[in-house]
Amino acid sequence: xxxxxxxxxxxxxxxxxxxxxxxxxxxxxxxxxxxxxxxxxxxxxxxxxxxxxxxxxxxxxxxxxxxxxxxxxxxxxxxxxxxxxxxxxxxxxxxxxxxxxxxxxxxxxxxxxxxxxxxxxxxxxxxxxxxxxxxxxxxxxxxxxxxxxxxxxxxxxxxxxxxxxxxxxxxxxxxxxxxxxxxxxxxxxxxxxxxxxxxxxxxxxxxxxxxxxxxxxxxxxxxxxxxxxxxxxxxxxxxxxxxxxxxxxxxxxxxxxxxxxxxxxxxxxxxxxxxxxxxxxxxxxxxxxxxxxxxxxxxxxxxxxxxxxxxxxxxxxxxxxxxxxxxxxxxxxxxxxxxxxxxxxxxxxxxxxxxxxxxxxxxxxxxxxxxxxxxxxxxxxxxxxxxxxxxxxxxxxxxxxxxxxxxxxxxxxxxxxxxxxxxxxxxxxxxxxxxxxxxxxxxxxxxxxxxxxxxxxxxxxxxxxxxxxxxxxxxxxxxxxxxxxxxxxxxxxxxxxxxxxxxxxxxxxxxxxxxxxxxxxxxxxxxxxxxxxxxxxxxxxxxxxxxxxxxxxxxxxxxxxxxxxxxxxxxxxxxxxxxxxxxxxxxxxxxxxxxxxxxxxxxxxxxxxx
Amino acid sequence: xxxxxxxxxxxxxxxxxxxxxxxxxxxxxxxxxxxxxxxxxxxxxxxxxxxxxxxxxxxxxxxxxxxxxxxxxxxxxxxxxxxxxxxxxxxxxxxxxxxxxxxxxxxxxxxxxxxxxxxxxxxxxxxxxxxxxxxxxxxxxxxxxxxxxxxxxxxxxxxxxxxxxxxxxxxxxxxxxxxxxxxxxxxxxxxxxxxxxxxxxxxxxxxxxxxxxxxxxxxxxxxxxxxxxxxxxxxxxxxxxxxxxxxxxxxxxxxxxxxxxxxxxxxxxxxxxxxxxxxxxxxxxxxxxxxxxxxxxxxxxxxxxxxxxxxxxxxxxxxxxxxxxxxxxxxxxxxxxxxxxxxxxxxxxxxxxxxxxxxxxxxxxxxx
Numbered sequence: 001x002x003x004x005x006x007x008x009x010x011x012x013x014x015x016x017x018x019x020x021x022x023x024x025x026x027x028x029x030x031x032x033x034x035x036x037x038x039x040x041x042x043x044x045x046x047x048x049x050x051x052x053x054x055x056x057x058x059x060x061x062x063x064x065x066x067x068x069x070x071x072x073x074x075x076x077x078x079x080x081x082x083x084x085x086x087x088x089x090x091x092x093x094x095x096x097x098x099x100x101x102x103x104x105x106x107x108x109x110x111x112x113x114x115x116x117x118x119x120x121x122x123x124x125x126x127x128x129x130x131x132x133x134x135x136x137x138x139x140x141x142x143x144x145x146x147x148x149x150x151x152x153x154x155x156x157x158x159x160x161x162x163x164x165x166x167x168x169x170x171x172x173x174x175x176x177x178x179x180x181x182x183x184x185x186x187x188x189x190x191x192x193x194x195x196x197x198x199x200x201x202x203x204x205x206x207x208x209x210x211x212x213x214x215x216x217x218x219x220x221x222x223x224x225x226x227x228x229x230x231x232x233x234x235x236x237x238x239x240x241x242x243x244x245x246x247x248x249x250x251x252x253x254x255x256x257x258x259x260x261x262x263x264x265x266x267x268x269x270x271x272x273x274x275x276x277x278x279x280x281x282x283x284x285x286x287x288x289x290x291x292x293x294x295x296x297x298x299x300x301x302x303x304x305x306x307x308x309x310x311x312x313x314x315x316x317x318x319x320x321x322x323x324x325x326x327x328x329x330x331x332x333x334x335x336x337x338x339x340x341x342x343x344x345x346x347x348x349x350x351x352x353x354x355x356x357x358x359x360x361x362x363x364x365x366x367x368x369x370x371x372x373x374x375x376x377x378x379x380x381x382x383x384x385x386x387x388x389x390x391x392x393x394x395x396x397x398x399x400x401x402x403x404x405x406x407x408x409x410x411x412x413x414x415x416x417x418x419x420x421x422x423x424x425x426x427x428x429x430x431x432x433x434x435x436x437x438x439x440x441x442x443x444x445x446x447x448x449x450x451x452x453x454x455x456x457x458x459x460x461x462x463x464x465x466x467x468x469x470x471x472x473x474x475x476x477x478x479x480x481x482x483x484x485x486x487x488x489x490x491x492x493x494x495x496x497x498x499x500x501x502x503x504x505x506x507x508x509x510x511x512x513x514x515x516x517x518x519x520x521x522x523x524x525x526x527x528x529x530x531x532x533x534x535x536x537x538x539x540x541x542x543x544x545x546x547x548x549x550x551x552x553x554x555x556x557x558x559x560x561x562x563x564x565x566x567x568x569x570x571x572x573x574x575x576x577x578x579x580x581x582x583x584x585x586x587x588x589x590x591x592x593x594x595x596x597x598x599x600x601x602x603x604x605x606x607x608x609x610x
Numbered sequence: 611x612x613x614x615x616x617x618x619x620x621x622x623x624x625x626x627x628x629x630x631x632x633x634x635x636x637x638x639x640x641x642x643x644x645x646x647x648x649x650x651x652x653x654x655x656x657x658x659x660x661x662x663x664x665x666x667x668x669x670x671x672x673x674x675x676x677x678x679x680x681x682x683x684x685x686x687x688x689x690x691x692x693x694x695x696x697x698x699x700x701x702x703x704x705x706x707x708x709x710x711x712x713x714x715x716x717x718x719x720x721x722x723x724x725x726x727x728x729x730x731x732x733x734x735x736x737x738x739x740x741x742x743x744x745x746x747x748x749x750x751x752x753x754x755x756x757x758x759x760x761x762x763x764x765x766x767x768x769x770x771x772x773x774x775x776x777x778x779x780x781x782x783x784x785x786x787x788x789x790x791x792x793x794x795x796x797x798x799x800x801x802x803x804x805x806x807x808x809x810x811x812x813x814x815x816x817x818x819x820x821x822x823x824x825x826x827x828x829x830x831x832x833x834x835x836x837x838x839x840x841x842x843x844x845x846x847x848x849x850x851x852x853x854x855x856x857x858x859x860x861x862x863x864x865x866x867x868x869x870x871x872x873x874x875x876x877x878x879x880x881x882x883x884x885x886x887x888x889x890x891x892x893x894x895x896x897x898x899x900x901x902x903x904x905x906x907x908x909x910x911x912x913x914x915x916x917x918x919x920x921x922x923x924x925x926x927x928x929x930x931x932x933x934x935x936x937x938x939x940x941x942x943x944x945x946x947x948x949x950x951x952x953x954x955x956x957x958x959x960x961x962x963x964x965x966x967x968x969x970x971x972x973x974x975x976x977x978x
Contacts, residue, residue, distance in 0.1 A: 028975070029912045031744075037789045038920065042904045045923075048931045049897060053890065055938050059848045060886040067848025071882075 079239060080212075083232030084178045086259030088192065088222065090268035091296075091495055095183060097192055102179035102311065103154045105162065105172065106147030107137050112171035121168060125161050126151050147173055153311045180216070180223075180310040186303040188271055190331035191264075191431065191493055193221020194306035196313070219309070221331070222262065222493060224432045229497055232259030260505060263496040265294035273604045274299035277597050282326060283565075283584035284333035284472050287601060290480040290570065290579045292510035293489030295429075296605070302328040333476075334427075334434045337469040338583065341556025342397045342538075342590065343566045344464025346526055347478060349390055351417030352405040353522040360525050363387040366400035373455040377403055380555075394529025395537030397553065399463050406462025411453050414461055415441050421481060422488070422514050427473045429491045437474055440467035465557060476581040479568040481516045482530070483576045485523040488514040531573045539567070542595040546608045548573035551580075551598060553590030562586035567594035571602050578605055618676070623972045626902040630950065630965050633895050634665050637876075637951035643858050644871045644879045645953075657872060657953055664955040668962030675966035679974050680918055687738035691759070694731035697724035698766035705770070713770050723956035725767045725775045730963050732763055732779055733786075733921030740790040741914040747792045756783060757800070774944035778928055785924035786917055789907075839875065840939045847881030847889075847938060854885025872953045874945055877937040896930050896949075899965075906972045915971040922964045929961075 059067070088097035105126060112118055119133040128151060137148050154162075154174070162169060180195045198206070198217045211217070215234075218227035235256030265288075274285045278301040285299035304321055313321075321329055330336060352358045368384035370377040379385065379399040385392075393401035406414065418424065424439045438444075440461060442453035460466030473491065481488045490513035497506040530550035533539040538553045551569020558564055565587035570579035580601055582594040602608075638658055645657040675683075697715065701724050705712030714721040736756055746752040760783040764776045788797060846860060854860075860882035871879050881889050900923060907919035926949055933948040935941040947954055949961045 028910070030908075030910055030916045031791070031913065033791045034789060034913060034916055035908055037791055038904060038907050038916070041785065041789060041920070041923070045900055045904070045927055048927075049893060051940075052893060052931065052934055052938075055935075055940060056847070056881070056886060056889050056893075059844060059938055060851055060881065060889070063848050064851040067845050068851065070845045071849035 079237050081235040081237065081256045082178060082216070083234055083256035084258045085180060085195070085216070085232065086230040086261045086500070088230075088262045088264060090264055090266050090271075091294075092267070093263065094268050096187065096264070096266075096268065098181050098183065099178040100181040101176045102152070103159050104149055104175045104177060105151040105154050105158075106149050106175055107133075107171050108147050108173055109137050109171070112137065118169065118171060121165070122150070122162075122172060125165070126154065126158055147175060153179065180307075182306045182310075184268075184272070185305045185307060187268075187275065188266060188298065189221075189303045189306050190300040190329075190333075191221055191266070191298050192306060193223035193225075194219055194309035195223050196309050220329075220433070221431060222264075225430050226262060226494065226497075230259040230262065233257035258500045261498045261500060262494050263498060264493050265289075265296065265495045266298065266493060267296045267605075270601070270605055271297045271299065273297075274601055275301065275303070277600055278584075281584055281587060282332070283582070283587055284336075285583075285597065285601060286333055286472060286476045286581045287578055287605065288476065288480065288491060289489075290483040290576060291487075291489065293480075293491045293513070294495065294510075295491055295493050296578065297601070298333055298493065300330075300332050302326050304328045331431070331433070332583070332585065333472045334429060334431055335471070336583075336585070337435055337437045337471055338564050338585070339466075339468060339556040339558050340464040340470050340475055341554035341564065341566055342463055343475060343478075343552045343554035343568050344468065344470075345394060345397060345402050345462070346482060346530070346552055346568075347417055347421065347464075348402045348405050348409070348414065348462045349394055349526050349529065350482075350518055350522055351409055351413050353390070353525055354417065354518055355409055355413045357405055357408045357413065358390055360390065360521075363389050364393070364398075364401045364404050366398050368400070370400045370403045370459070372403070372407055372459055375456050375459075377456075377459050390525060391529040391532055392537075394526065394552065395532035395535075397533070397538045402462045403459045406458040407455065409458070409462070411440075411442050411458055411461070414458065415439075420516050420518060421478055422516075423470065423474055423478075427471075427477045427491055428513060429473060430493055434473070435471055437470040438467055464554065472581050472583040475566070475568055475583070476579070477514075479570060479579045479581060481514075481518075482523060482526060483570040483579045485520055486516045486518055487512050488516060527573070530569060534569070538591040539569070539595045541591055542567065542569065542599040542602075544599060544603060544608060547571055547602060547606050549599065549602055551595070553595055555588075555590045558586075560586060562588060565590045565593035567598040569598060571606070578602070618973065621973050621976065622676075623902055623906065623969060626899060626906075626965065626968065626972075629895050629898040629902070630962070633892075633899070633950040636892065636895070638662060638665070639857070640876055640879050640883075640951060641872055641953055643860070643883060644876060646858070660955070661953055661958065664958040665962075667955075668959040671959060672962045672966035672969070675963060676969050676973060678970070680915060680967070680970050681974070683970075684734060684738040684914060684918075687735045690731045691735040694724065694728040694763065695766070698728060698763065700724070702766065702769055713772055720955070723954075725770070725772060726956040726960040727963075728763050728767070729775075729778060729782065729925055729960055730967070732760060732782055733918065733925065733964070733967065735759060736783065736786050737914055737917035737921055740786060741912070741917050744790055744913060747787075747790065750796070753787075753792055753796050756787060772945070774932075774946040777932075777944060778925065778946065781928040782921055782924045785927075786921050789920045790913075790917060839943055840936075843875050843878040843937045844939050846878040850882040850885040850889075852886045854881070854883050854888055857883050859883060873947055874933065874943070874952065875937055876951045876953070877934050877948055880951075881937070892951075893934075896926075900927055900930075903968050906968050909975060910971050911975040915975065918967050919971045922967045925964050926961070 084099050087095060089095050107118070115134060115137060119130045122133055123130040133150055136150055159174060162172060162174060182189070182192060195216050196219045198211055198213065198215045202217060203211055203213060218224035218230065223230065233256060235254045237250060237254070238252040239250055270287060274287070274297045278285065278299055281301055283301060285297060286295065287297040288295045308317055365387045366379055366385040368379050368382050370379070377399065380397070384400070385396055385398045388396065388398050388401055390401070418439055423437065426434045426436055440457070445451055445453050445457070445467070457466055461468055477488050477491065490511045492508055494508055496504055496508065498504050527550060530552055531548065533552055534543045534549045539551050542549050542551055549569055549571040550573045551567055554566030556564040556566060563586070565584040567582040567590055568580065570576045580598050582598045584593050587593045638661060641661055642658045646654040701712055701715055704715065706714040706716050706721060713723055713725065715724055736759070739756060739759070740747070743752055760779055764779045767779065768776045784797065849855070860879060880892055903919060903923035903926065907916045907923060910916040910919055929946055929949045932941055932944065933946050936943055936946065947957050950958070
């Protein structure tokens with residue numbers, strides 16, 4: 001009877017339940033003192049739980065907001081992606097400046113296990129001392145997941161070794177950054193300029209949000225002048241990262257806009273040729289198209305390697321460059337001011353012809369000496385040239401003829417002509433830091449020296465000596481004006497701005513920058529003189545039978561030692577295509593030193609085989 | 611048999627059992643949240659599956675232990691204690707070493723942690739010893755006996771080294787001694803003796819343990835080393851706020867800023883994802899368990915039952931308070947897991963065994 005049995009069991013249990021309280025009371029043999037202690041334990045447990053709840057309340061309800069921010073900070077990272085700077089090409093599209101990937105060796109402090117061991121291993125590879133590596137890592141500031149740069153621009157073989165030993169170099173990461181690469185090193189360094197990290201002063205001036213500390217910016221040359229165009233726009237992203245700094249989700253991404261490219265007016269081959277001609281010398285060569293203002297070559301020597309600035313130049317290297325007595329960083333053609341010497345006679349000649357002081361036919365007798373106001377001035381040819389017309393005076397560079405002109409023109413006549421050429425102003429090339437020469441006048445002398453203008457000052461000025469100082473670029477604007485017979489085109493180095501896909505964004509059109517108000521017959525006469533200079537005069541060393549060159553030599557005395565050698569000219573005489581200025585600092589005689597260089601440059605340009 | 615089963619179903623403490631079951635599933639959920647992203651072999655349920663298996667196994671053991679009247683169980687107390695010693699010695703000799711500590715014995719496909727089962731052995735052994743010798747404990751010699759028994763286990767575990775677990779043994783011992791009624795002055799005296807031996811103990815501490823203690827005093831000293839855990843854990847809990855960031859949405863936990871977030875720091879995941887509400891719910895469940903435990907101890911039939919229940923309460927209480935306190939930066943990171951929540955097979959089973967002991971004492975308070 002299973003049913004009955006079940007019933008009985010049920011009743012039995014029910015009875016037991018009814019008796020339960022009593023039952024337990026009877027059978028419990030737990031001493032009272034133990035129960036008392038258990039109550040104390042219960043109180044202790046309650047206290048502990050209360051403390052837990054209170055501190056939970058404190059953490060979550062009171063400090064909650066603050067800690068939430070920290071949680072977000074923990075895992076949101078803004079990463080800047082630099083835009084590649086625009087490339088620079090020569091006029092024929094040959095690449096001159098680009099970017100190369102530079103590999104930086106960094107350490108993520110948060111990922112390092114044993115720093116000492118890691119430093120030791122890394123030190124063996126990259127050659128940096130173990131202590132230096134440790135120091136750098138220990139100095140990390142805010143974010144332990146942010147890589148600390150250990151070595152910039154790591155060499156290829158070292159990179160390979162790091163890659164190979166990756167397993168034992170936990171925490172080491174290789175990061176690639178675009179680095180400015182000047183393909184031909186010293187080539188046109190002064191024109192191209194260099195880049196570097198933005199400094200405090202620039203940051204204040206140019207400011208946020210466009211720039212941040214650490215940004216790369218053009219410091220000199222075209223890099224600086226066209227910085228806005230070359231630089232492009234930084235991109236960046238906000239990412240959610242995990243504890244190891246690994247990207248989990250991309251929250252925001254802005255693609256960097258690459259910088260625009262520049263196509264220069266420079267002819268790479270001609271520039272290289274010029275730089276080789278001036279190798280070991282100090283000076284500059286300017287070659288341009290007078291009818292467009294396009295500069296074909298802008299040579300400056302001595303030069304420097306702008307690549308050394310790309311990775312951040314070391315202090316000792318900077319010291320070496322900046323304290324060099326030959327001033328390799330100076331762009332002589334636009335920043336150096338020098339006495340022009342006899343090439344200035346072209347300006348004096350134009351002034352005299354324009355003011356009617358002389359004409360094509362007037363002859364002046366040169367005995368070798370000239371007296372003015374009790375002072376005796378001499379011609380470079382000791383026993384004189386005899387009687388000369390203005391054309392021959394230019395050709396033989398006779399001082400006496402121009403002394404006479406200077407005396408008769410006076411400072412007013414000379415000033416008027418210099419003003420027509422715009423010599424008191426900058427030429428306005430597309431490069432930063434162009435210098436301004438010194439254009440003397442009676443007011444200027446009064447202001448500077450508290451002295452009146454002496455007649456003798458006219459005599460000195462007429463042959464480009466005395467107080468007069470000009471930049472080679474200013475000289476070049478004079479010869480440009482003579483070549484075109486009155487029009488100075490704006491001299492420039494950039495021909496086109498193109499986007500990375502190759503489409504032309506802007507083309508720099510020739511622009512007449514200054515009209516020189518001088519009669520055509522005056523220019524004709526002077527040009528005749530310039531041609532005669534090459535054919536029979538002081539510039540004979542620049543003569544080549546295949547090409548009709550016209551020009552003027554100059555040998556300028558200066559307080560810094562040896563004379564400066566000058567040459568300015570154009571070719572072909574009949575139908576000019578280019579004009580050229582050669583300047584050699586303390587280079588000796590213009591005819592001996594500068595003229596052959598000018599000839600060589602022109603031969604190169606006109607492709608005359610020797 | 612049927613009779614026994616009937617009694618069982620009627621007298622079981624369902625409140626306690628129910629709280630434990632809810633806690634186990636709460637734990638499984640949090641474990642899934644903290645491990646789903648990066649599990650071993652890209653399998654999001656890797657940890658959850660294993661934990662679930664341990665849980666089933668644990669309940670199986672729990673069911674078995676309920677059936678054995680604790681009076682019968684303690685007859686084997688010396689054997690159990692001896693086995694615990696043997697296993698702990700085996701760990702030191704053959705144990706699998708991880709992170710410079712030997713804590714696991716590998717048996718077939720399973721790793722198991724004898725120090726977990728030694729906790730239960732200690733509870734049973736002490737309950738037996740103390741209930742038999744209560745009257746003699748005023749004698750200082752008898753008072754020191756349990757210290758010797760427990761001390762042997764503590765030393766063996768300390769040697770592994772596992773500072774946290776050896777502290778659990780100590781807590782169980784002290785609480786059981788307190789409850790059995792030893793003179794408070796004895797306990798205080800012992801406390802000072804222990805305190806004065808701390809400098810001596812310092813020599814025996816492993817380098818990482820010393821570091822942990824220093825970092826507890828100032829976690830910002832090394833925000834990436836040992837202090838990192840505590841800082842990240844506090845950030846995680848705090849950022850949860852009142853309602854939490856939502857399940858599976860904790861920034862800190864989902865992005866793995868929390869170290870050991872599925873084991874020692876699982877409470878931080880609760881705090882971050884379920885907020886104050888979720889954490890209080892959790893504490894509430896623990897409170898129910900401890901309350902039932904204390905009630906069972908009070909209402910036990912005899913001193914032996916009371917002491918067994920007390921040991922069980924001490925075990926659970928110490929793990930809960932120290933683990934949660936550690937997650938909030940109140941205690942040094944001693945590496946103690948959180949009952950029913952932290953991942954770990956041996957720990958899960960030992961917790962369920964302890965619940966089994968409580969249920970057993972409750973069940974056998976009436977005559978069968």
